Amino acid sequence: MSTLSLKVNGRSHTLEADPATPLLYVLSDDLGLRGPKFGCGLAQCGSCTVLVEGRAIRSCVTPVGSVAGAEVTTLEGLGTPDGPHPIQRAFVEEQAAQCGFCLNGVILTAKALLDQDPDATDEQIRQALSAVLCRCFAHVRILRAIKRYAREMAR
């Protein structure tokens, strides 16, 4: 066990944890966050995605010790107390989900890509999502929501 400092969604936390513990467990169990989810534990499905310094990473295989001091953002940290983030609104506008379990990985992966490259093509979006799963297969709506967000950003 070590004492670790984490910055999550703009707040600092100090906690006792084995630095080898995957970040996911610290976020979902020690901090009680609902965004990042355990899907496979193997970095194959995207459910556990979080942003570290703006980059989408798989928290199920990322030791918490390796992100100490870095800025971690989860799905619930995208918006503000006043309202959801535009990419979250885009998913609601397009009704782009069924069970909703995939939304964490989908939204954060797409946001990280579009923040870096606002003009990403359909092909680049698909490439970024090529290791993200939606088993309800809401593919058509998901792509539509991502493109709606991209258009709104461009305005």
Next chain:
Amino acid sequence: MSEYPAARLAEQTLAAHARSALAGAGFSRRDFLRGSGALIVTFQAAGIPGTQPAGSSSAQGLGRPGAALDSWIAIAEDGTVTAYTGKCELGQGLYTAQAQLIAEELVVPLHRVTLVQCDTELTPDQGTTSGAQSHPANFNRSNLALAAATARGALVQLASERLGTPASRLEVKDGVVRVAADPSRAVSYGALVGGRKLNLALDPNAKRRQPRDWTVLGKPVPRLDLPAMAEGRFEFVHNVRLPGMLHGQVVRPPAVGATLLGVDERSARDVPGLVKVVVKKNFVGVVAEKPWQALRAATNLKVTWASGAALPRQRDFHDYLRQQRPTRDTLLVDSKDVEAKLAQSATVVKATYLHPYQMHGSLGSSCAVADVRSDQATIWSPTQGIHPHRNTVAMVLGLPPERVRVVFRMGSGCYGLNGAETVSYDAALLSQAVGKPVRVQLTRKDEMAWENFGAAFVVDQRIGLDEQGNIIAWDCETWSPTLGGRPGASTPGNVITGFLAGFEPAPFTPRSPAPDPESFNNSSNAVPSYVVGCVGARCEGTGGVESERVLAHAVRSPFWTGPLRSPQRLQNTFAHECFLDEVAQRVKADPVAYRLNHVRDPRLRDVLTAAARAASWETRPSPRPDLGPRGIAGGRGVACVLYEGDNGYCAMVAEVEVNQDTGDVMVKRLVVALDCGPVSNPDGLQNQIEGGALQGISRALREEVTWDDHQVTSIDWRTYRSLTLGYVAPVVESVLIDRPDAAATGAGETSITVVAPAIGNAIFDATGARVRQLPFTPERVKAALAARA
């Protein structure tokens, strides 16, 4: 979006009046009734003819002891509505559709309705949320809809007395009853209820709102739960946290059929946070303070097992199925003249179709939280059937069912019987062993290797044709393996944890030869759409072919099996719809026209025609006239079904491109025509059609459970191949045929049922190669291309 009570759904809280009353009374509804004023409609779900899905009480898992819980709906003096339903949201949009139904029948704004779903202490026993029966159950067969209509009728009557105006001259809008000719004379529901407690019995003859008057139903209302999901506020079962909660993991056997020899508890002793190693017969698990510690303890724990019997070889598994004895045989139809008619036929066409085991493969592995004390237990579970589940949890724990409460919390999409039941038993057993709340989420491997797979299938088809190329006889014989299934109310051994803990699965009961059918039952779509479906004097099939026989053999499965979206219906429809095309090709007929020649049912004809029209179907036989041996070839295919024989009409046209050099199949376009009676939510329906269609592509092109000598080898997303979001999904165009005056049918399992045959037929149209085994992998497509005449 803020007008919808998403947050309320996320917390599944009650309206304020109900919450305070219920909390103070230990969740007794009786005490709620003593609280503030309300109008309440009560009825026993099981007591009203027609409130349960016809003929499906066993499939719906009924039969638990004790009195049926009343179902009810309450209107408080503040005008808010709280309704209780036994059908739950699984990602299919049912929460929203049910809220729409109540708002419509009561004529109140949607945001005033709060739905409490699936809690054995609060909601009625409506069996399982499955089988595309859930919306029909509350839409057609009364329950919620009739309770709301009863309440509206009573409120209008109260208003008539209050306003001194005959009810016939009153109208209702937004929860206010007013005089039609003088809207200034009005009284709200809340004012009518006042501080009184009005308790009404359900009126089976209460007048339902007519579709032409609908203002909430029939509209593309956005999902009420989606904002919370998109913002990370939604409470999945995975997010349930209790004070003092510990974390468990299970240690499954290394091979199918392995039995426990011993557990070396010292081997995990050094893992920090370990609380207990739990062993019960062949069930092994660990409990730790933190989830990561539980995982490490489960990994470190040395467990020795006696290996099980060797598994049948995958390569010739379908032959193995055909040779299995004993069998359980079922005759679906038998006109007794099929062999004679085949012998008289000008041409006999034969083919065999093969389907693999496939899995639910939920994105989030299954999870449950259990709080088991010495004499009572509460389970937060993503089960599709809380009431039957309460019974089997009680059996696993050795508690009376009335001491167990099951609270539904949504899991990751399940598509049927995923690990929901089994993980709830895991959590219950581990919590019982430590006397504290325990949360279990399965590892990916434990989820995939041990779930109840959708069944493999072998389908032998024979058709006899007359001189003009008309079908005059259809013979179909199938083999499919079975082991376990939904636990229902009494069989926890139907899933792996129950079995490991000492319960047997439902016994396999051989039966051969099959008895003659007593009634027409096409719930598995074993009977093709093109035969008359006669049993005795009644003919309930959708087609015109009079000489018919369908014989199904169930055999023992080496793996657990259970319902996977469109169970058996998808496998049978694949075989029927591809074979129909093979016959059409033989007589050089257009596949749509040839279907229409043999289908009598007008609604099935309508979806077929509508899909063909929307796809600009070119009338000609398959394959296309300008076949080439190499390169990219495009083609189109069609398939249709009356789902479950009476539960939704669907036709699909698929357009594909086949790379004849690599065997890759690209699906370019899907056109779906669907008739599910009155459409409650067109956008929700479209979402289901799209998702079903694309899941159907994944199952048609990729998905197949694999195994070696002893164990399942499909244990993650590299070894069980699902299409990812990187897949270039085709456009899915939907034609919704709205039939406001018909009964509502299911709609969640129809489009997926016709995808594989539509694609298979399109591959043939493009290339002249017929692939008769799913999934259509590049290897199988190349083999079929090489075998072209």
